[in-house]
Amino acid sequence: MFSSAIVPFLPAHAAMLLVMLPTVGPGNRQESPLARTTTNQLLKGLQLQLGTAIHVLKVDEGSHPAVVHAFDGRGVPAFVLLRDGAELWRQQGLPEGAPMAALLLSKLAEAGG
Structure with a gap:
């Protein structure tokens, strides 16, 4: 599904969390630059909790x-x-809140990962 040119740093069997975000800018389905900064910080913290x-x-x-x-x-x-x-597994919204890392890791474990 993903070529090594797109994601060259991931091993073949790595689990990924695709976080689909609206475009930054004005409009109905778009996110403000300030909201995107907050989202980036949230995702960085989540990545630290999930490790590798x-x-x-x-x-x-x-x-x-x-x-x-x-x-x-x-x-x-x-x-x-x-x-x-x-x-x-999938969910609407952003992966936020302290229990989210544990929930994602449990979904991975349930799938044999």
């Missing part, structure tokens, strides 16, 4: 509309947990 078990990847709707469309069941923001290109 799950790699957090941001996917901007404006830059990668085909990827967002492929996973977009109900709109952005949303996130999808994948391993080897297979969807393990």
Whole structure:
């Protein structure tokens, strides 16, 4: 599903959390630059909690509309947990809150990872 040219630093069996975000800018489905900064900090903290078990990847709707469309069941923001290109779990909104890292790791463990 993902070529090594797109994600060259990930091992073949790495789990990924695709976080699909609205485009930055004014408008209905767009996020303000301040909100994006907050989101980036949130995702950085989540990545620290997940360590190397799950790699957090941001996917901007404006830059990668085909990827967002492929996973977009109900709109952005949303996130999808994948391993080897297979969807393990998804949820609308942003992956925020202290228990989210534990929940994501448990979903990975349930899938045998």
